[in-house]
Amino acid sequence: MRHVALLVPAEWDPQFYELDATRDMLAKAGIAIEPVKWDAVDDDVLRRVDGVLPLIAWGYHLDPGRWFDLLDRIAFRRVPIANPVNVLRWSSDKSYLSDLEQKGVAIVPSIFGHGEEGDALLARARQTWGDVELIxxxxxSGSADGTYRLERGEAMPDGLSERRLIVQPFLPSILHAGEQSLIYFGGSYSHAAVKRAKPGDFRVQPEFGGSEEQIEPSAAVRALADAALACAPGDTAYARVDIVMHGDTPCIMELELVEPDLFLRYAPDGGSAFASAIAAMLSASA
Incomplete structure (x- = not known):
C-alpha cells in the first residue's frame, strides 16, 4: 500500500467528516490515506509519506502564504502529489480566468483589480457592463468567503482594501438554472451535478443552504468544460469545472483543481476511475 497524506482543514474534526467511502475507494487502488492538517505538514511528514493528496485542504485561502510555502516544499522534496504543484498554484488564484479568456475559452466577464482602488474599480466595471448588479x-478565496453581491450603485464593501479582487456582473441565471459542475478524472469526463442556492440567496455552497442534484450536461457545456481543462498547465488526476449560463452562452465560473467536492456519490463506476487516476499520477511522479 502507498501511504499518502490527505490534506484536511486546519480545524479538522474527524467526528464531523465522513471519510470511509473515500478511504475504501483509494484502498482498492493501493492507497492508504492519513488525514493531516494542511497547515501542520512539516518536513517530517513529507519524509515519511509516499505522496500527498490535497483533496480536502479547505481553508487554504485564509493563509495563502503558508499554502504556497507548502507547495514549494513539496516540489523541493519531490514528493509525489496529485494534482501537480504547478497546477495547484495556478488554480489557487482566480487570475487563471484571464489565461482561459486569452486562449478563447468563454468565462464569466471579469475585471481584476485591487481593493485599494475601492469604488474606482466598481466604476470601471459599471462603465464596461452598465449599471448592473456586481459580484x-x-x-x-473559497466557499464564498469575502464574496459580495452589490446592488446597482452600491459601494465597495469594507474589509477588501488589502486584497486583490475580481469583479463580475451578477448573472441572474444562477438563481434559476444554478451552477453546473462537471467532474473529470485523469482528464476524462465522469459525471456532473447542478448546484442551486436556497431561496433568497445567491450562494450555492451547502454551508449557505445550497443543494445539488445529478444532471447530464448539454453538448455545449461539455465542450466548454473540455476546452477549459485543456488550458490547465499540466495533467490532472481530478478536476471540477464550474459553469453558469450568461444568456444562452455557457461560461466558466471556476476551474477547481485543488480541493473541490467531486460528488463521488454520483460517479457511475463507484469511484474506481477517481482512485485509478490518483494512483496513476502518484506513481508517475514517484
Missing amino acids: VKPVI
Whole structure:
C-alpha cells in the first residue's frame, strides 16, 4: 500500500467528516490515506509519506502564504502529489480566468483589480457592463468567503482594501438554472451535478443552504468544460469545472483543481476511475 497524506482543514474534526467511502475507494487502488492538517505538514511528514493528496485542504485561502510555502516544499522534496504543484498554484488564484479568456475559452466577464482602488474599480466595471448588479470577491478565496453581491450603485464593501479582487456582473441565471459542475478524472469526463442556492440567496455552497442534484450536461457545456481543462498547465488526476449560463452562452465560473467536492456519490463506476487516476499520477511522479 502507498501511504499518502490527505490534506484536511486546519480545524479538522474527524467526528464531523465522513471519510470511509473515500478511504475504501483509494484502498482498492493501493492507497492508504492519513488525514493531516494542511497547515501542520512539516518536513517530517513529507519524509515519511509516499505522496500527498490535497483533496480536502479547505481553508487554504485564509493563509495563502503558508499554502504556497507548502507547495514549494513539496516540489523541493519531490514528493509525489496529485494534482501537480504547478497546477495547484495556478488554480489557487482566480487570475487563471484571464489565461482561459486569452486562449478563447468563454468565462464569466471579469475585471481584476485591487481593493485599494475601492469604488474606482466598481466604476470601471459599471462603465464596461452598465449599471448592473456586481459580484466582488478575492482572487484567492473559497466557499464564498469575502464574496459580495452589490446592488446597482452600491459601494465597495469594507474589509477588501488589502486584497486583490475580481469583479463580475451578477448573472441572474444562477438563481434559476444554478451552477453546473462537471467532474473529470485523469482528464476524462465522469459525471456532473447542478448546484442551486436556497431561496433568497445567491450562494450555492451547502454551508449557505445550497443543494445539488445529478444532471447530464448539454453538448455545449461539455465542450466548454473540455476546452477549459485543456488550458490547465499540466495533467490532472481530478478536476471540477464550474459553469453558469450568461444568456444562452455557457461560461466558466471556476476551474477547481485543488480541493473541490467531486460528488463521488454520483460517479457511475463507484469511484474506481477517481482512485485509478490518483494512483496513476502518484506513481508517475514517484
